[in-house]
Amino acid sequence: MNYGFVIDNRLCIGCHACSTACKSENEVPLGVNRTWVKYVETGVFPDSSRHFQVTRCNHCANPPCVEICPVTAMFKRSDGIVDFDGDACIGCKACIQACPYDxxxxxxxxxxxxKCHYCAHRTEIGLEPACVVVCPEQAIISGDIDDPHSTIRQLIDNNQVKTRKPEIGTKPKLFYIEGSTVTLDPIASVQIPSTYMWSDVEAGNKHAGIDKNANKLTKASTADGPVKIGGKxxxxxxxxxxxxxxxxxxxxPVAxxxxxKASAAGTYLMLMCAMAMGVADIGDVVSRVMSLIVLVAMVATGVFLCVDLERPERFLRVIIRPQWRSWLSRGAWILVGFGGIVISILGINLAAWLEIKHVDELENMLLRPATLLAWGGASSIVAICVATYTAYLFRQAKGRELWQGKxxxxxxxxxxxxxxSAICIMLMNWVGGVGDMYSFCVTVLxxxxxxxxxxxxxxxxxxxNRVTAVRMSNQAMVFGEYRIWFWVGGIFCGHVLPLTVLFGAGTGFGTIVAxxxxxxxxxxxYVFILAGQTVPNS
Ligand code: SF4
Ligand code: SF4
Incomplete structure (x- = not known):
């Protein structure tokens, strides 16, 4: 059994019976939808058309939402349905970023x-999904796409069918007969919410700005030329x-x-470099302060991770029931391992400070060149993993083109x-420069x-980049709604200011640099996270 859907656009009249039946069958709250009928209009009266598209989960054969979920709350059943388990979900929203179809x-x-779960509770007892039963035109066809005798298989074989975004490789199992590019491709059409007929628009939606311009253009140009909407x-x-x-x-919170996380990993790597250069000792004040900074940054990382969860009280599930293909689970375990290393170093420091017996011997042993190379090297690899694992999590977010950068x-x-290095420069300003280490940090910075x-x-x-979605995100980032954050924050504060202060004001301004x-x-x-989400997926 391999369930799929066919939507026959030759028959669909856009009546929304399927949306309503789904709401009723699955008790879907107001403001959210498991299935809906997207409308796109083309042309101008009398040569205008309205295109309908029943839009929902495609029950992909290769579902990125399942791969990214850290706790197996999204899962693929043996009958091909991609289902979810609300009791397991921690509300991390990674699956929303991974689904390229909204x-x-x-x-x-x-x-x-x-999301749509193919009315699994109905199919298990031999019934069809509620939307299939209610459709007055029989425009929604469900069934086993692997059965050569099934109606759905024959429709797929005997008609030209299209899927949404086939190039992403998710292998959607929802096939459209006479699917139109203007509805299938979410960025082929202008999205101006005031021209929506009934859908609610989120308060403070940034589309409102585009909206006003669109109305102005429509009004102004009717008097002296062809009507324009959104510049077209x-x-x-x-x-x-x-x-x-x-x-x-x-x-x-994600930013x-x-x-x-970058601060914790970077400061730790600087500490290891300082020890390798012989300017820091495992029990000295520099090592203690730097380890403490790493620990505080790690605790803050954990707090921000939890703040972003819809169900923060379920956070520990990422650790105790990990789904190992997810970089969220892998990352959580990398953070746990790194936290253990930092706490061990601080523990040795504390023991040395309390003058506990045999700690001196342990310190000496850890600082021997061969041992330092072994544990320092291994823990530095863990720190590099802490710094970089999120890039692989972003790669699993297949719905966000901007985050796929190589x-x-x-x-x-x-x-x-x-x-x-910036934190170290600040620290050395506070506790007094450590010669070579200061120059090393300046070089790294x-x-x-x-x-x-x-x-x-x-x-x-x-x-x-030729991918339109990336260009749209970059536009929002560099020239659009996030441009001030990008230029003043990211470029000036993050790049220009530290260098200007270092080379223009001398060595005493480490705090400003950091x-x-x-x-x-x-x-x-912040702009990278938000601009990546500006491109619609449906
Ligand atoms: S990626 Fe999206 S469309 Fe595909 S199975 Fe997951 S939720 Fe459904
Ligand atoms: S745990 Fe996260 S990825 Fe999994 S279903 Fe819940 S929100 Fe989606």
């Missing part, structure tokens, strides 16, 4: 992820007239978590080096900022 929402009552001549008009909200699932792991490593600037320039500013670098890092991550 099929998942957070249930406002349970604060857990939900109306004869060529393609606009959405009914759709759901495209809410952003991740906000500032804050990336910043504190230099992302390198950039995250470089960001950790910038944060760690300058090198990191230079590499970061090249990556930011090539990935976001020159923008040779604050600028860390605030700049936060601003960059």
């Amino acid at each position: 099929a998942i929402y957070i249930d406002p009552d349970t604060l857990t992820a939900a 001549v109306a004869e060529h008009m393609v606009q959405v007239s009914y759709d759901v909200n495209h809410k952003k699932a991740w906000h500032w 804050a978590y990336l910043t504190t 230099y992302l792991p390198l950039h995250m490593g470089v960001q950790a080096a910038i944060a760690g 300058c090198g990191g900022i230079a590499i970061s600037a090249v990556i930011v320039y090539s990935e976001h500013i020159v923008d040779k 604050v600028g670098a860390l605030f700049g890092l936060f601003c960059y991550e």
